[in-house]
Amino acid sequence: MEAYPLSLALFDFVPVTLFLVGAFFLVRIAIQMRGSPCGRMAMAGSLLVFLGGFLKATWKLLYAAELADIRWMSEVQFALVAPGFLALLVTAILMARGRTQTAAPPVMAIAAWKIPLLAIMTLSSMGAQGILAYLSFRRKARLAAVGFIVAFLCLVAMGAMASGEQTVARQWVEESINTLGQLGFMVGAVLLHRNVRALGC
Numbered sequence: 001m002e003a004y005p006l007s008l009a010l011f012d013f014v015p016v017t018l019f020l021v022g023a024f025f026l027v028r029i030a031i032q033m034r035g036s037p038c039g040r041m042a043m044a045g046s047l048l049v050f051l052g053g054f055l056k057a058t059w060k061l062l063y064a065a066e067l068a069d070i071r072w073m074s075e076v077q078f079a080l081v082a083p084g085f086l087a088l089l090v091t092a093i094l095m096a097r098g099r100t101q102t103a104a105p106p107v108m109a110i111a112a113w114k115i116p117l118l119a120i121m122t123l124s125s126m127g128a129q130g131i132l133a134y135l136s137f138r139r140k141a142r143l144a145a146v147g148f149i150v151a152f153l154c155l156v157a158m159g160a161m162a163s164g165e166q167t168v169a170r171q172w173v174e175e176s177i178n179t180l181g182q183l184g185f186m187v188g189a190v191l192l193h194r195n196v197r198a199l200g201c
Contacts, residue, residue, distance in 0.1 A: 004171075005064060005168060008171060009057070011172075011179075012061070015179040015181070016050065018179065018185070018186045019046075019049065019050060020050050022187075022189035022190070023042070025192070026042055026091070026189045028193055029095065029189070029193050030091050033095050034095055038091055041094070042087070042091040044087055045084045045086070048084030049080070049085060052077040052081035056073065060074070088124065089128040096131050096135050125155055126152055129148045129149075129152040129185065132144075132148045132188060133145045136148060139192070139195050141191055144189075144190075146184075151182070154177050154178065154180050154181025154184065158174060158178060
């Protein structure tokens, strides 16, 4: 694999930041629509996803700057992001079900192998984006739905590019797609939050 340029390592923090902004609004939506238990579920999932992405971006920056190669910071991403997106999927399901107040179920235990974690991460994140798009359409927040659909399509594109040689050029393309997807998620979450705040639950 080619060496990481410093610019690519720094760019890796952009989608992580965009996700964090979107997740902030998603947590507020979950609290307003479903109460504190659902909000805590959304917060826990968001923090896991953010931490996984932030640690990997930090590892890439340290590696590109030739300061350190702390491999666990990259490897732990799967163990954090998979249950994180699973929690967000549960949050989206609870939000789409309506106003019945039920405690958010605990996140199921996840196996430690990468392939099952990757499958859980991909399916859960796609499921969450799909349900959020459906919820947005149902609430007539069409632009929010478009944002979540863009995020969903970018996840599909990222999955299609998962195999193959990881050249620097390919990683730039992947990070650009990831950034666009997280931007879509952030825009969708902000607009859906405005809709929920304006129209109520």
